[in-house]
Every structure is written in structure tokens, then in C-alpha cells.
Amino acid sequence: MNPSLASNPPVATPFFFYGLAAIMIIGGIMVITRKNAVHSALALITTLLAQAALYLMLYAPFVAGVQIILYAGGIMVLFLFVIMLISIERAEKERQFNKQWLVGIAAAGALGGLFITVYTTTTKGRVLFPEGRTSYVDMQNTQGIANLLFDQHGGTYMFAFEIASLLLLVAIIGAVVMAKKRI
Amino acid sequence: MHAIVQYIQSYLSSNETPGTAGNFFWATVYVLLVFVGLSIAVIAMNWLERKILAHMQVRLGPMRVGPHGLLQPIADALKLLLKEDIIPDGADKVVFWIAPFIVVLAAFTVFVVVPFGPTHAITDMNIGILFMLGVSSLSVLGIVTAGWASNSHYPLIGALRSSAQMVSYEVAMGLAVVSAILMTSLNESSTGTLSMIGIVQAQQEQGVWFLFKFFPLGIIAFGIFAIAMVAETNRAPFDLPEAESELTAGFHTEYSGFRWSLFFLAEYSAMIAVSSIAVTLWLGGWLRPFPNLLQGSTWELAFSFVPGVTFLLLGAICFYNTARMPKHPLFKIQTLGLAGFGAVLALIGLVMFLPPVRDRVGDIFWFSAKVAGFMYLYIWYRGTFPRYRFDQLMKVGWKVLLPTGLALLILTAVVGMRAELLAQVKEVFQR
Numbered sequence: 255m256n257p258s259l260a261s262n263p264p265v266a267t268p269f270f271f272y273g274l275a276a277i278m279i280i281g282g283i284m285v286i287t288r289k290n291a292v293h294s295a296l297a298l299i300t301t302l303l304a305q306a307a308l309y310l311m312l313y314a315p316f317v318a319g320v321q322i323i324l325y326a327g328g329i330m331v332l333f334l335f336v337i338m339l340i341s342i343e344r345a346e347k348e349r350q351f352n353k354q355w356l357v358g359i360a361a362a363g364a365l366g367g368l369f370i371t372v373y374t375t376t377t378k379g380r381v382l383f384p385e386g387r388t389s390y391v392d393m394q395n396t397q398g399i400a401n402l403l404f405d406q407h408g409g410t411y412m413f414a415f416e417i418a419s420l421l422l423l424v425a426i427i428g429a430v431v432m433a434k435k436r437i
Numbered sequence: 438m439h440a441i442v443q444y445i446q447s448y449l450s451s452n453e454t455p456g457t458a459g460n461f462f463w464a465t466v467y468v469l470l471v472f473v474g475l476s477i478a479v480i481a482m483n484w485l486e487r488k489i490l491a492h493m494q495v496r497l498g499p500m501r502v503g504p505h506g507l508l509q510p511i512a513d514a515l516k517l518l519l520k521e522d523i524i525p526d527g528a529d530k531v532v533f534w535i536a537p538f539i540v541v542l543a544a545f546t547v548f549v550v551v552p553f554g555p556t557h558a559i560t561d562m563n564i565g566i567l568f569m570l571g572v573s574s575l576s577v578l579g580i581v582t583a584g585w586a587s588n589s590h591y592p593l594i595g596a597l598r599s600s601a602q603m604v605s606y607e608v609a610m611g612l613a614v615v616s617a618i619l620m621t622s623l624n625e626s627s628t629g630t631l632s633m634i635g636i637v638q639a640q641q642e643q644g645v646w647f648l649f650k651f652f653p654l655g656i657i658a659f660g661i662f663a664i665a666m667v668a669e670t671n672r673a674p675f676d677l678p679e680a681e682s683e684l685t686a687g688f689h690t691e692y693s694g695f696r697w698s699l700f701f702l703a704e705y706s707a708m709i710a711v712s713s714i715a716v717t718l719w720l721g722g723w724l725r726p727f728p729n730l731l732q733g734s735t736w737e738l739a740f741s742f743v744p745g746v747t748f749l750l751l752g753a754i755c756f757y758n759t760a761r762m763p764k765h766p767l768f769k770i771q772t773l774g775l776a777g778f779g780a781v782l783a784l785i786g787l788v789m790f791l792p793p794v795r796d797r798v799g800d801i802f803w804f805s806a807k808v809a810g811f812m813y814l815y816i817w818y819r820g821t822f823p824r825y826r827f828d829q830l831m832k833v834g835w836k837v838l839l840p841t842g843l844a845l846l847i848l849t850a851v852v853g854m855r856a857e858l859l860a861q862v863k864e865v866f867q868r
Binding site: 290299315326 | 529531532563567568574575577578581582584585593596597600601603607
């Protein structure tokens with residue numbers, strides 16, 4: 255059932271990457287520049303969907319599916335649920351940017367510089383990120399993730415995964431305790 | 438010409454979906470076919486719902502436009518297209534404009550992975566069921582933005598209700614789906630699958646629909662899904678987002694004309710989409726009834742006649758009603774039209790008896806028949822159940838379906854792994 259690489263070259267070309275990246279960047283800028291919070295949320299949804307498409311390009315369909323279900327479908331609905339109740343008239347009058355934009359640009363520039371440096375650095379004549387496409391592992395992505403988590407021999411990420419979910423549980427309990435004085 | 442025929446024939450004998458084969462041309466053809474089929478299904482559903490509901494309430498239903506109101510959906514569509522398209526003054530124009538398209542896109546995109554047959558799907562994705570759940574959950578975004586952008590009280594309340602309802606029932610729905618996916622892994626290599634075609638093939642290999650697997654467990658999972666899917670599509674008895682006695686029309690109160698009809702289209706195609714998830718996961722997808730019990734070429738032949746016989750029967754019903762039409766000269770055109778419709782149906786039935794068509798159409802027919810059963814259930818619910826109150830709705834979702842789903846998931850896992858568990862217990866006692 256798996257299309258082999260020879261007969262079926264990957265459709266993920268640089269063209270798609272640049273398109274999706276452009277969508278993500280434009281969406282990201284719209285999130286912070288829109289005054290209306292609902293417009294920001296819609297821009298954020300676009301960004302998240304483009305990100306899911308990027309995961310698909312990296313041959314990680316499971317991660318893409320989870321991204322759509324959890325972020326675009328679940329979390330953003332809850333965001334909208336809260337944002338919808340904000341009065342727009344008041345939000346329009348609020349000041350949108352504070353005076354830290356200079357520091358912010360400096361920090362963003364530093365981070366971008368770091369990324370570029372890492373990307374171009376060579377160790378022993380080899381670049382960290384080899385040219386070309388990611389290799390298509392001849393195993394299904396979902397099973398691969400399951401093996402990384404639960405396999406008796408290679409299941410090395412189980413502990414980290416459980417710890418992360420415990421963190422989320424703590425956050426949920428904290429929110430309930432803070433919101434409700436008497437339980 | 439000969440080359441074209443050969444090309445089509447070579448395709449018909451292939452055993453891959455066009456998406457898997459990477460064939461753009463056939464994928465486009467399939468997309469168009471699914472789109473046209475869906476539109477016809479929505480039109481038919483519109484007529485059937487009004488007719489069946491009317492008969493349940495001892496009314497006649499639409500009778501004026503065409504014989505027995507058969508042309509009513511077309512008249513409705515024309516009316517909707519000609520209506521003035523109003524955008525409220527205080528509305529957020531852009532969001533108001535986008536919202537119906539989000540809903541329609543989400544409702545139609547999921548059909549990319551719906552398996553009408555082992556080769557009759559647009560594509561087969563590694564993450565098929567996940568994709569379906571994810572994309573259909575995006576439609577709530579459209580509903581919420583529609584309600585908000587209308588800048589009016591009723592739509593906003595409808596949107597709030599809708600988002601709360603859909604998010605809550607998605608959880609129970611997901612748990613029921615996971616317990617069915619667990620069942621796909623009960624084979625020799627003990628690897629399950631998320632692909633829609635793979636799930637049906639797993640049922641074929643195990644020789645049982647997942648509805649009857651581990652006897653009460655499969656049925657309970659199916660029950661949870663069947664309740665959650667009604668809530669997920671905002672249909673009666675869970676149609677609180679558009680409860681007309683409280684909220685006029687809920688989230689689409691301010692919509693009119695073409696935009697409103699997009700919501701209508703999306704609602705019905707979403708109903709078909711979730712029904713096809715249920716059919717794929719629990720009712721054996723495209724498999725005909727009793728594929729293992731009633732084996733052999735005689736049974737195969739007998740079952741392959743069913744689609745043709747069904748269409749002939751529909752044609753016969755049309756002819757019967759033609760004979761019963763009033764004999765007044767005013768009804769002459771309608772009578773002729775009904776007879777013509779019956780003739781077309783009978784002709785389709787006869788074509789379906791041809792061996793090459795018969796072999797290719799059986800799986801699509803069984804899948805559609807099962808989905809049609811669900812569509813009838815939807816109408817039946819609407820005619821039978823009173824609407825839930827919002828707190829009752831939340832209670833059912835969080836306090837009944839969710840715990841049941843969790844328990845079911847654990848039980849399914851335990852029953853599925855019983856051999857391994859018993860072996861481990863024995864080992865402990867022998868030590």
C-alpha cells in the first residue's frame with residue numbers, strides 16, 4: 255500500500271514549503287497587528303493549519319492530524335469561545351503595542367541570527383542540515399510514533415511523554431482551584 | 438477512441454484508489470463524482486425529510502410542485518438563489534462572508550477519505566479516521582464565527598451553545614472511535630490501522646462487524662458514537678444551537694439566500710459524513726451482509742442482483758403512483774413526468790444487472806444503503822424526540838457518555854489482550 259519512492263516521487267517541493275511558510279508568516283503578523291481579537295484568532299487558525307500542512311510535507315501525517323484536531327479544532331474553538339464575549343468597542347480603544355518594540359525586534363533578530371548561524375555551521379566539513387528532501391521512512395508514521403513511545407526495546411520517550419501530560423494535569427487542577435474558592 | 442477505451446478498462450481492473458496510485462485525472466473524476474453524488478443526496482434528503490416527517494405527523498407534506506412534491510427541492514433551491522442576500526449593517530463583513538465557506542469546506546473535504554469501496558475512494562490516507570474527525574471538527578469554527586459576525590444576540594447565543602456542545606461531544610466521540618480502532622489491531626502482527634479502507638479490511642479479515650465484536654462492547658461503543666454524532670451535527674434532539682422556539686434560527690438567523698443554503702448544504706453533508714464514519718467503523722463499510730456465512734458463487738450472484746432489484750422496485754413504486762394519479766387533464770404533465778422518472782429508475786436498475794456494472798457497483802450500493810439507514814434514523818429522531826435542555830445535554834455528554842467511553846476503552850483493551858494478560862498472571866503464580 256505504501257507508494258515506493260521510485261515510482262512515486264514526493265509531491266513536497268520547495269514551492270509548497272515557501273508557500274506555506276509565507277502563509278504562516280503573514281498569518282503570524284496578522285495575529286499581532288489586528289485590533290479585533292476574533293480576526294487575530296482566525297489568522298492564528300490559518301497559521302496553525304499551514305503548520306499542519308508543513309508536518310504533512312515532512313511525512314508526519316499523524317502529527318499533522320493531531321495538530322488539526324487539537325490546535326485548530328479544539329483549542330482555537332475555546333479561544334474563540336472566550337474572545338467572542340469581549341466588547342469590540344472597548345478593545346478598539348485599547349493601546350495595542352507597548353514601548354518594548356525595540357527590545358522585541360532586537361530579540362527576534364538575535365533569534366533569527368542564531369537560527370541562520372546554526373543552519374550554516376559546518377562540523378568536520380558536514381552541514382547540520384543536509385540538502386534535499388527528508389528521506390521517506392518505509393514505515394507508517396503512526397506505528398513509528400507508537401514504537402517510540404511503547405516499544406519494549408525502543409520505547410525511550412514514554413517517561414517524558416507521561417511527565418508532560420502530568421504537567422498539563424497540574425495546570426488544569428491549578429486553574430480549577432484558582433477559579434473556584436469552594437470546591 | 439480505442440486508446441481511451443483501453444485506458445478506462447485498464448483503470449477499472451486496477452486495485453488501487455486514484456490517490457494511492459497518484460493519478461491526477463482519475464482523482465479529479467472521483468472528486469467530481471463524489472461532489473455530484475453528495476449534492477444529489479442532499480437534494481433527495483431535503484425532499485425525504487419533509488415527506489417522512491409529514492407522514493409521521495399525519496400530514497401530506499409538499500404536494501404541489503411536481504408529483505408528490507418531487508420537484509420541491511429544486512423549487513426551494515431556485516427560491517434561495519433568487520432571494521436578496523442581506524448582510525446586516527453592524528455585521529463584521531469579512532468574517533460574515535467567510536463563515537459559510539468554512540462550514541462547507543469542512544463538510545465536503547472529509548469525503549476525500551470516505552471509502553465507498555476497496556478502490557472507490559478518492560484516496561486512502563494513513564491517518565484516515567483522524568483526518569475525518571479533525572476536519573469535521575473545523576466546522577464548529579465556521580458556526581462560531583457565523584454567530585459572532587452577525588452582531589446580534591440570538592446568533593451569538595446559538596454560536597456559544599454550539600461550540601460548547603460540539604467540543605464536549607467530540608470527547609465522547611473520540612473515545613468510542615478509539616475503542617473501535619483498538620479492535621483493528623487484533624490480528625497476527627497486532628498492528629492496527631487508522632486508514633478507513635484498512636478498518637473495513639480488518640473487519641473483513643476478522644469475519645465480524647465491529648458492532649458485534651466482544652458482544653456488548655462493540656454495541657455500546659457504537660451507541661456512544663450514534664448519540665455523539667447527532668449532537669455533533671446539531672440535529673434534533675440536540676439542535677439547541679438553532680432551537681427555533683428559543684433562538685429564532687440560532688447561529689444562522691441573519692443569513693439569507695445563497696449563504697443560508699450553504700449552511701443547509703453543509704449540515705446535510707456533515708450528517709452523511711459522520712454516518713459514513715459510523716458505517717465504516719462498526720457496520721462493515723462496503724461489505725455486504727453476511728460475507729462469511731453466506732459464501733459461495735450462488736450467494737455472490739444473488740447479492741449482486743440486490744442493487745438492480747432495489748432500483749427496479751423504486752421504479753415500480755413510481756409506476757404504481759402514476760396509476761394512482763388523479764385523472765384530471767390538469768395533472769397530465771405531472772403523471773407523464775412521474776412515469777418518466779419511474780422509467781429512468783427502472784433503466785438504471787436494468788443497467789445494474791449487466792455483469793461489468795454489477796461487479797463494480799455492489800460495494801458502493803451497500804455503503805450507500807447503510808448510510809441511508811442512518812439518514813432515516815436522523816429523520817426519525819427529529820420526528821420522535823423532544824429537544825434536550827442545555828444542562829441535560831451537558832449532563833449526558835460529560836457524566837454519562839464520557840465515563841462510559843473511558844470504561845469501554847479499558848474493557849476493550851483488556852478483552853483484546855486477554856490471552857497475553859492470562860499468560861502473565863500464570864507466570865506470576867508459577868514463580
